[in-house]
Amino acid sequence: MKKTAKTLGLLIAAVSLFAAGCSESSTSSAETFPAVKTWKVASVQTGLTANGKVVAAEEVQVVSKVSGKVATVPVQEGSVVKQGDTLVTLEASDFQEQINQAQAAIAGAEARLRDTKAGARTQQLQQLASTVEQAQATLKVAENNYTRMKALFDSGALSQAELERVTLDTEKARTGLEQAQAAYDLAKAGPTADSVAALEAEVARLRSSLDMAKNGYDNTIIHAPISGIVAKKNVNPGEMAGAGAPLLVLVKMDQVKVEASVPQAMINNVKVGSTVDVKVAGMAEKVWSGEVEFVSPVSDANSSSFPIKVRLDNQDGLLRAGMVAEVYLQGEAQKGTKVPASAVVEKENKNYIYTVDQGVVHQVEVSVSESGADWAVVASGVKENDQIVIHPTDELSDGSMVSAN
Structure with missing residues (x-):
């Protein structure tokens, strides 16, 4: 019985020691960290703003003036080209054949014009003069024959039909002489002004x-109308x-435009x-200076807002067409990040903010550009989405x- 009691006592003592150990372990694991109140940094807008999108300063759709089969395309998407560079060439054999035919036709017309202006040659005049003499001789023979036949007709020895035939031969001979004489006179006088003008008009055509x-x-070679991409x-x-x-589509991106819509109540503030x-989404730390180049006198068809266009320099190529932008219509865009003034701690003439990342505090030196009772503008040191301690204590x-939290 005493042995049993002794054993039971040892067992109770062991259980007590185990319980004490568990209690210490529980106390250690339940250790808690000091709670702090945090605030998530977000981009802040100041003044009157208008939302819009970035577009290329110039966008050109390159087209061909003529139809044809594409021979070469010496550029690719993303290629940087200068004005006048070759973008596309078309097969040009048909157009070359048209050039050859036109050149041959001009050569023939110019030859005819030169001959006409030169007039008839001496040999041609001599030939025409000989034709006139032959026609005169033929007429003389016909007239003599008519005289004899008329005498026979008058004496009753020749019929009326025979006399008419001789008369017709005489008229034919006279007409032949007139034609030969006219041809000779025309050749001798040279071409008329109208003849020369007609040939000159044909050459011009x-x-x-x-x-x-x-x-x-030339239109089979398509050149870049602007320098761009x-x-x-x-x-x-x-x-x-x-x-x-x-x-192809060419865009000029060394300068860009922001196309925005301004509400009716604000449009008179824009000149x-x-x-x-201008600030662009995703690049809140950078501010661009732009110039308003267009304010529409007519509102959008589906709203009461008015379109405006703002031109920006983009020599560094950071801005791309389609990016969302904010245009600050009055005052300057905030050049920094707006945070609660209570989050800024001054130590030894320096300003600090405490950020929290996965439960760990980081002391960050910041540059404060503006400060008020409730808010401060931090020019550097924190960025959007940082978690900062609003009311830091000396223990941090x-x-x-x-x-x-």
């Missing part, structure tokens, strides 16, 4: 046809290009030529563990 053929040939390519070698169909600040230090 054929030269116009040649110019059209050359223009068609190939944003889109719609054709490849071997495909057919239709006249007027877009082949052409005025300078405004870099590396402290806290429970944020």
Whole structure:
């Protein structure tokens, strides 16, 4: 019995020691970190703003004036081109044949014009004069024959039909002489002004046809109308290009525009030529200076807002078409981040903010550009989405563990 009691006592003592150990462990695991109140940094807008999108300063759809089969496309999407660079070439054999035909037709017309202006040659005049003499001799024979036949008719020895036949021969001979004489006189006098003018007009018409053929040939080579970047390519070698169909799209991005809509109540605050600040989503730390170049006198068809356009320099290429932007219509855009004034702590003439990342405190030195009773503008040191301690205490230090809420 005593042995049993002794054993029971040892067991109770062991259980007590175990319970004490568990109690200490529970107390250690339940250790809590000081709770701090935090605030999430977000971008802040100041003044009157208008939302819009970035577009290229210039956008050109490159088209062909003529239809044809694509021979070469020496550029790709993203290629940087200068004004006048070759973008597309079309097969040009048909246009070259038209040029050859027009040149041959001009050569023939010019030869005829030269001959006409030169007039008849001496040999031609001599030949025509000989023809006149032959016609005169023929007429003389016909007239003598008519005289004899008329005498026979008058004596009753010749019928009326025979006399009429001789009379007709005489008239034919007279007409032949008149024609030969007219041809000789015309050749001797040279071409008329109207004849020369008609041939000159024909030469001019054929030269116009040649110019059209050359223009068609030149149009088979499509050049860049502006310097810029190939944003889109719609054709490849071997495909057919239709006249007027877009082949490529060129954009000029060294300058861009922001197209925004301004509510009716604010539109009178916007003037052409005025300078405004612009901020772009995702780049809140950077502010662009732009110039208003257009204020529409007519509102949007589906709203009471008015379109405006703001031109910006984009030499660094940070701005891309389609980016969302904010235009500050009055005052300057906030050049910094707005935070509660109570989050800024001054130590030894320096300003600090405590950020919290996964329960760990980080002491960050900041530059304060503006400060008020409730808010401060921090020019550097924190960024959007940072968690900062609103009311830091003296117990906080870099590396402290806290429970944020």
